[in-house]
Amino acid sequence: AQIDKGGHRHWMAKEIAEQPAILSDTLAHYLTPQGPALPDGVDFADVDRIVMVACGSAYLACLTAKYWIEGLARIPVEVDVASEFRYREPPLGERTLAILVSQSGETADTLAALRYCKGQARILSVVNVPTSSIAREADVTLPIHAGAEIGVASTKAFTAQLAVLAAVALKAASDKGALDAAALAAHAADLARMPALVAQALLAEPELQAIARNLAEARDILFLGRGAMYPLALEGALKLKEISYIHAEAYAAGELKHGPIALVDEHVPVVVFAPSDALLPKTVSNMHEVMARSGRIVMIGDADSLQTGGDGLWRQARMPQGPHLWAPLLYAVPAQLLAYHTAIAKGTDVDQPRNLAKSVTVE
Ligand code: G6P
Secondary structure: OOOOOOOOOOHHHHHHHOHHHHHHHHHHHHEEOOEEOOOOOOOOOOOOEEEEEEOHHHHHHHHHHHHHHHHHHOOOEEEEEHHHHHHHOOOOOOOEEEEEEEOOOOOHHHHHHHHHHOOOOEEEEEEOOOOOHHHHHOOEEEEOOOOOOOOOOOOHHHHHHHHHHHHHHHHHHHHOOOOOHHHHHHHHHHHHOHHHHHHHHHOOHHHHHHHHHHHOOOOEEEEEEOOOHHHHHHHHHHHHHHHHOOEEEEEEHHHHHHOHHHHOOOOOEEEEEEOOOOOHHHHHHHHHHHHOOOOEEEEEEOHHHHHHHOOOOOEEEEOOOOOOOOHHHHHHHHHHHHHHHHHHHHOOOOOOOOOOOOOOOOO
């Protein structure tokens, strides 16, 4: 079927806006009220190690899933960028499950990593294009059902990957007996709430657009987060670099004092993703370290965390209150919208950023 921008100025804007509907659809494939519903062949009972391999935003979806899988299922997870993984020749084994994640299913390095795993580990792929090479060559494939993604900077494919990997984490926890039926159903119910919460997060667009006008004047921007907000900070920095060409770096908030704080002065905005989770007090103390050096904090939080961390902020944007475990799905939205509106303010080509390709089929 012919697809169009549906009244949006850019594909990226359309793809950001589509996320509530896509996440509902994706979750409908992999979740029931009782818990995860994955196809036959996805079984973690005798898996004692998981390696996840991908590139770009798909890699950052894997880094996020590491927090979920280790936290819920207690299975150790390693995450690698595909171009490093295979040349290191990592040892695998029959109790190792390799999970390859790719929107296109054709990224050369990720495909080569999959082929490296063949005969050495069981192989699961998570792809958007079900007819792709990575889908065809895996033992089992989980399509993310995001529909064609046209914008070069990944948005809806990233959140749909997160949704599928969340269901995978719940299945792993269930197979390992790490969660009882009640806990599983509670996490599934929380996950099922995320599409509606993402729709609410989209309502913060005017605030995020106003912040983006300020960000557009910066030369360097830092992104911080703790726990699963750390990979999200990496995604925020990646998105911003890709389409606005502003230099951005992300750090785990606790790592700030080990180097990057040397960069902080009144010219460097520091974007902090900080829901009101158990790590919030630590994140707020890192924010104070930035403020003490005249750094300008942009805090993205919920009503409670903004109240806790609110003094001395340069800018803030409010997200709905939601389940902390799945917060990366929600905070992906402000990460995307900040990048999008900063790029618009800079006048760059949002859908076709310079030097980048949608699918990288060469090494
Ligand atoms: C390119 C795209 C990124 C994408 C990465 C991995 O660099 O510009 O948006 O995340 O490739 O692509 P894949 O299709 O494997 O997810």
